[in-house]
Amino acid sequence: xxxxxxxxxxxxxxxxxxxxxxxxxxxxxxxxxxxxxxxxxxxxxxxxxxxxxxxxxxxxxxxxxxxxxxxxxxxxxxxxxxxxxxxxxxxxxxxxxxxxxxxxxxxxxxxxxxxxxxxxxxxxxxxxxxxxxxxxxxxxxxxxxxxxxxxxxxxxxxxxxxxxxxxxxxxxxxxxxxxxxxxxxxxxxxxxxxxxxxxxxxxxxxxxxxxxxxxxxxxxxxxxxxxxxxxxxxxxxxxxxxxxxxxxxxxxxxxxx
Amino acid sequence: xxxxxxxxxxxxxxxxxxxxxxxxxxxxxxxxxxxxxxxxxxxxxxxxxxxxxxxxxxxxxxxxxxxxxxxxxxxxxxxxxxxxxxxxxxxxxxxxxxxxxxxxxxxxxxxxxxxxxxxxxxxxxxxxxxxxxxxxxxxxxxxxxxxxxxxxxxxxxxxxxxxxxxxxxxxxxxxxxxxxxxxxxxxxxxxxxxxxxxxxxxxxxxxxxxxxxxxxxxxxxxxxxxxxxxxxxxxxxxxxxxxxxxxxxxxxxxxxxxxxxxxxxxxxxxxxxxxxxxxxxxxxxxxxxxxxxxxxxxxxxxxxxxxxxxxxx
Numbered sequence: 001x002x003x004x005x006x007x008x009x010x011x012x013x014x015x016x017x018x019x020x021x022x023x024x025x026x027x028x029x030x031x032x033x034x035x036x037x038x039x040x041x042x043x044x045x046x047x048x049x050x051x052x053x054x055x056x057x058x059x060x061x062x063x064x065x066x067x068x069x070x071x072x073x074x075x076x077x078x079x080x081x082x083x084x085x086x087x088x089x090x091x092x093x094x095x096x097x098x099x100x101x102x103x104x105x106x107x108x109x110x111x112x113x114x115x116x117x118x119x120x121x122x123x124x125x126x127x128x129x130x131x132x133x134x135x136x137x138x139x140x141x142x143x144x145x146x147x148x149x150x151x152x153x154x155x156x157x158x159x160x161x162x163x164x165x166x167x168x169x170x171x172x173x174x175x176x177x178x179x180x181x182x183x184x185x186x187x188x189x190x191x192x193x194x195x196x197x198x199x200x201x202x203x204x205x206x207x208x209x210x211x212x213x214x215x216x217x218x219x220x221x222x223x224x225x226x227x228x229x230x231x232x233x234x235x236x237x238x239x240x241x242x243x244x245x246x247x248x249x250x251x252x253x254x255x256x257x
Numbered sequence: 258x259x260x261x262x263x264x265x266x267x268x269x270x271x272x273x274x275x276x277x278x279x280x281x282x283x284x285x286x287x288x289x290x291x292x293x294x295x296x297x298x299x300x301x302x303x304x305x306x307x308x309x310x311x312x313x314x315x316x317x318x319x320x321x322x323x324x325x326x327x328x329x330x331x332x333x334x335x336x337x338x339x340x341x342x343x344x345x346x347x348x349x350x351x352x353x354x355x356x357x358x359x360x361x362x363x364x365x366x367x368x369x370x371x372x373x374x375x376x377x378x379x380x381x382x383x384x385x386x387x388x389x390x391x392x393x394x395x396x397x398x399x400x401x402x403x404x405x406x407x408x409x410x411x412x413x414x415x416x417x418x419x420x421x422x423x424x425x426x427x428x429x430x431x432x433x434x435x436x437x438x439x440x441x442x443x444x445x446x447x448x449x450x451x452x453x454x455x456x457x458x459x460x461x462x463x464x465x466x467x468x469x470x471x472x473x474x475x476x477x478x479x480x481x482x483x484x485x486x487x488x489x490x491x492x493x494x495x496x497x498x499x500x501x502x503x504x505x506x507x508x509x510x511x512x513x514x515x516x517x518x519x520x521x522x523x524x525x526x527x528x529x530x531x532x533x534x535x536x537x538x539x540x541x542x543x544x545x546x547x548x549x550x551x552x553x554x555x556x557x558x559x560x561x562x563x564x565x566x567x568x569x570x
Contacts, residue, residue, distance in 0.1 A: 005353045012350035020338050086336075094334030094395070097309050099323035100351045 006104035013095075013108025014115070020082075021116060031074050032120050036127065039067035042189070043131075054191060057133075057219030064131040065214035066188030069207055071124055072117050072151050073183050077175055079113040080158035084168050096252060106245040110155040117151035128218075139217040142227070146213030149234045153206040156241025163248035187211040206241075209234040258320070259285040259403065259436055260306050265315035267305050274313070276301045276459045283436065285402070290447045291440040292547060293456035293554075299440035300331075300407050302456060306438060307405045324353055327401035331411045333392035337381035341372060341391045344380060345398060352399040359398065366394040369431065370424050386417030390424060397428060404428075406439040410446060422446055444547040453547065455554045462554045470546050478541045479516040481509040485532035492529050497522065502549050507534075512541050512549065 021028055043063040050059040086092040095105060128135060158179075165171055183189075185198065186207035193199055202208040209230040216222040216230075260283045267276040276298050283289060283306070291299040304310040307328055308319060319326070335344045342363065349359030367373045370390045380388055389409065396404060406425075410418040426449055428435060441447060453470055455463040465473075483489045486507055493499045493511060497519065502510040513519055516538040524530050 002353075008350050008353060012347045015350075016336065016339070016343075016347045019343055020336070023338055089337065090330060090332050090334040091336050093330060094328070094348070095351060097307070097328050098348075098351050099326075099353065 002101065006101045006107065009100040009104030010108035010111055013105060014111045017109070017112025018115065021112075021119075028075070028078075028116055029120070029123070031078060032071060032123050034074060035067040035070040035124060038070060039063055039127075039131075043067070050190075052191065055215070055220055061131050061133060061219045062191075062215065063189065064128070064133070065218050066186075066211060068121060068124055068147075068214050069150075069186060069188045069211045070183060071120050072147070072154055072210060073179060073207065075117045075120055076113050076151060076154040076158045077171075077179060079109075079116065079155060080162035081168055081171055083109065083159055083162045084166060084171060087163075087166060092252075096249065102246050102249040105249050106156070106159070106242060109159050110152055110242060110245065113155035113159070114148060114151045117155075118147060121147055133218060139221065142213055142222075143217035145231070146210055146217065146234065149231075149238045150206065150210035150213070152238040153234060153241045154210075156238065156243075156245045157206065160241065160244035160248040163245070163252045183207050187215075203233060206234060206237045209237070258282040258318070259287075260321075261316075261318045262305065262312075263316050263318075265305065265317060266313050267301060267310050268313045274459060276305060278302070278305075278315075278461060281306075281454075281461065281464075283438070285436055286434045287452055288437045288450045289439070289452045289454060290450035291438065291454050291456060292442065292444075292447070292551060294442060294551065297456040298459035299442070299456055301459065302454070302461075303405050303407050303438060303440045307403075321402045324399055325402040327396040327399060327404050329393060329396045329404070329406045329409045331408045333380070333388040335380045335388065335392055335395060338379060340377050340379050341383075341394075342376040344391070345376075345395060348395050349398050354399060362398050362400065363394070365431070366397055369427055370394050384417075385413055386420055389413060389417065389421050393421070393424065397431070400432065401435065402432075403436040403438065406437070406441075408440055408442070410441075410443065418443075418446060422449060425449065442551075444544040444551065447547055448543060453550075455550055457554050463550065467543070470550065471541075471543060474512040474541050474546050474549060475514045476541055477513055477516040478539055478545050479511045479513060479519055480537040480539065481511070481533055482507060482535040482537075483509065483533050489529055489532055492526065493519075496526075500549075502545075502552050504548055510545060510548070512545060 043060045046063070047058055047060040052059060052062055055062055083092065128138070161174060162171060165174065182205050185192070185202065186205050187202065188207065188211045192202050192208065212230045213234070216227065262278045262281040265276070265278040265281070266274045268274045291302055293299045301310065305312070305317065307326055308317065308323070309328070335341070339347070345363045346359055349362070354362070363376070367376055370393060372390055372394055375383060375387055375391065380391060383391065410421050413421065437449070439450065447453070451467045453463070453465050453467070454461050481489060484507060486503060486509060490501045490503060490509055493501050493509070499511050499513065499519070504510060511519060520536055520538070523533065
């Protein structure tokens with residue numbers, strides 16, 4: 001496999017996403033408004049009635065980290081829908097019919113989405129003072145690492161699924177039936193139980209780890225073991241999801257070009 | 258041989274082979290048209306030859322590296338939100354070209370395909386014909402040795418179609434040895450090609466060179482415009498034993514050695530003569546032969562027998 005070609009393809013597809021982002025700024029930045037609205041309505045609404053004995057923060061602060069997870073989910077999800085649009089417009093067909101290494105295609109698409117997620121998280125973080133948090137108190141290292149790993153995992157998962165599903169309507173169904181419920185039970189909206197089936201399933205859900213890591217960075221500084229208990233599975237999930245997208249680009253070639 | 262298929266089959270689903278090719282060899286520099294009706298297997302064969310579809314069974318051999326194989330699809334593949342230049346830059350990188358190569362090649366192709374004034378425009382703002390030209394530039398960017406075209410003028414008006422083929426003919430200025438393989442069902446747009454593969458039901462029913470194909474029909478063509486095509490056709494077939502092609506509902510084509518003699522006979526039959534609006538005598542051309550062959554291949558396969566099968570020879 002030609003490493004230089006992989007990087008070149010990834011770079012080209014990343015550049016293309018950035019060019020499109022520059023031309024469709026309002027479409028992508030509009031995605032920030034939904035988590036903000038959720039945070040504002042649910043966070044302020046429940047802040048007075050919900051107490052979190054195991055957390056340093058109040059519900060408004062707790063749910064701020066959950067809103068950041070929602071931003072990661074929505075951006076990667078709409079990125080997947082734009083991939084389906086690429087398939088319908090023929091752009092994807094030309095890319096898949098090219099000699100481009102599949103890993104380069106997957107990496108380029110994922111890198112584009114990760115960049116968009118980071119840009120949107122940066123905008124959302126401007127609202128940190130509204131949640132009663134200080135910029136200097138945040139753990140920026142954990143925040144950046146979990147944002148990159150989390151968006152890589154969700155971008156890989158969404159893009160791979162989009163290559164498999166091939167229909168915008170089908171993808172909306174996936175969003176409503178699987179991804180949005182997974183966000184709700186990730187610990188983004190309420191603390192998860194530490195035992196039982198839900199706790200076990202939560203380990204498999206990348207959003208659980210993103211939500212926990214965001215919370216560590218914002219309000220609950222972790223111990224080393226707490227940090228690694230979420231960082232390790234998220235790293236593994238990121239690798240698996242990149243592989244999943246790469247595999248789907250290979251399968252896609254034979255099925256749909 | 259630059260591309261070969263042997264004992265090759267391709268199936269979209271396991272129960273049904275969409276394409277079966279016992280043997281097919283393509284030499285470097287050949288200009289080949291894959292001709293057939295909708296659903297005959299032209300595009301499938303094209304994608305199998307290009308390597309986009311992998312064999313369900315059998316073997317494909319290609320002596321060209323993947324970077325030198327290019328495809329033009331039925332619809333342009335460019336990103337409509339980006340400019341032509343941005344598209345070419347991105348596709349050049351995807352093909353593994355260096356930036357300097359891409360820039361040099363882009364300028365060369367922009368001049369050849371008359372794209373210079375369109376480079377900074379977004380693809381979505383261009384006409385269908387302009388988008389096709391830009392898409393052709395995308396395909397030619399990597400200086401391919403083989404160019405596959407899958408019904409590349411689908412959706413274009415007659416003028417844009419003619420312009421597309423004229424520009425494609427000019428690509429020989431860039432690479433005279435370019436191998437062209439094109440799927441099409443438009444008989445009138447195959448003037449560029451030297452070898453013809455007629456397909457029906459996923460089989461190559463006839464593989465023939467241009468000269469041989471042209472020799473299949475008599476030199477003169479009588480074009481009859483009539484409002485009673487069926488009645489006139491039956492008369493020509495039954496009374497005069499002529500093979501008639503009916504490309505449109507009010508038009509009949511007859512290929513004969515002396516068309517004037519047929520016109521004279523028609524004038525004598527008042528019932529038939531009255532139904533004829535106009536007759537035109539002209540030389541038989543490639544489009545006539547392709548059209549006739551398309552009809553005969555379809556009729557022969559449909560009837561279970563072949564008039565002439567040169568498949569895979």
